[in-house]
Amino acid sequence: MEYFSLNNIGLFRFSIFPQSDLFHFSSSIKGGVSTGAYSSLNLGLYSGDNPEHVKENRERIANVAGVPVENLYIPCQTHDDKTFIVDEQFLNLNDEEKEKKLYGIDALITDRKNICIGVTTADCVPVLIYDPHKEVLAAIHAGWKGTVARIAEKTVIRMTEHFGSNPKDLLAGIAPCISQERFEVGEEVVETFQEAGFQIEDIGYRNTETGKMHLNLQQANKLILNDAGIPAQNIEIANLCTYSNPQLFFSARRQTIHSGRMVTGGILK
Structure with a gap:
């Protein structure tokens, strides 16, 4: 995984994904306005941070991604195995209806262009899956409970059933998480x-x-992706520990309740 900076926002990206069709990222703590334990790019709404700081941070990440902040879709995750497809019908809902639809969701899937889908983490495993043939993107939050529930495999199945994806074509990236x-x-x-x-x-x-x-939650999710039909050579693992790198990442286990959140997500161009 490669570190890069845009507008002073510190980000990571996978080498396995084609940059021409997909802008993707996994955020670090660098480039935001939050202070103290949440310093500085905390993107978690329910983390205990000043909501105005989180709002500004989300606007900054949306700006870097090249979308308006209202086109940044992050679910209210509950460590479950529910997936949700962000389609045109969803995009036409009002804000309140969208919020209801995204409650209790731990994986988003879309084929819509110019919107950003993502998940928040602070030790849990973020996974991105991209289908370069069908142009479909998924962002998955897999904590240990989601890993046990095989949410990554369920996401692949949903992509196969709804979009006609072939698991052999899929590319997957396992972003920074606890080692x-x-x-x-x-x-x-x-x-x-x-x-x-x-x-x-x-x-x-x-x-x-x-x-x-x-x-090893990274290895567990790699095995799950393999079981779902994604070839081992199509899976990239960041091998970056959120707990052991306080200069780069928030960590719920290291910081207990005063932990910010990173976002891992992407935009189909």
Whole structure:
């Protein structure tokens, strides 16, 4: 994943996606107006930050993306597995109706041009999927609960059923999230993954000193994308830890309740 800056906004982008047809990004903490623990590019509305600061930050990210802020669509995520298609019918709704439709959604899919879809994260796994043939983009929020629920696979299935995407054509990017080293979990989480069919030895290791299990959410989501039919060579992993890089990222686990949010998203040109 490559770091770049536009209008003093610090962003990351994948090399696997064609730049000509798609503008995409994963934001850092750099380039906003928020202060204190939320310094500076906090894009999370419900993070405890000053709402006016978040509004300004969202306007800045929309400006960099080349869309008006009203064309920036970010769902109200609930760590579930619900996907939503942003289509012309949705775009014609009023603001209140749009807000209702986006509540409880953790993945957005669209083929509409010149709008930005994205998801917010601060340790959870953001995933972008792009179909270069059908020109369809998906933005997915996969926390550990969404990973267990295989939201990335459900998104691929939705793209296949609704847009006729062929999983073999899809390109996927797994953006910055918490690393395996930093993601220590309790036994109840381990059991939840096992009950969902995951082979723990494929995605976790036990710390010999603490006895605690550490899970690799990036690897888990890569395996899910593979299972959904996306070839391994079509998947790029950022391998950037949100917890371990405070100069670049917010981290809910590191900062507890006073954590901002990054956005990972894109615009079809």
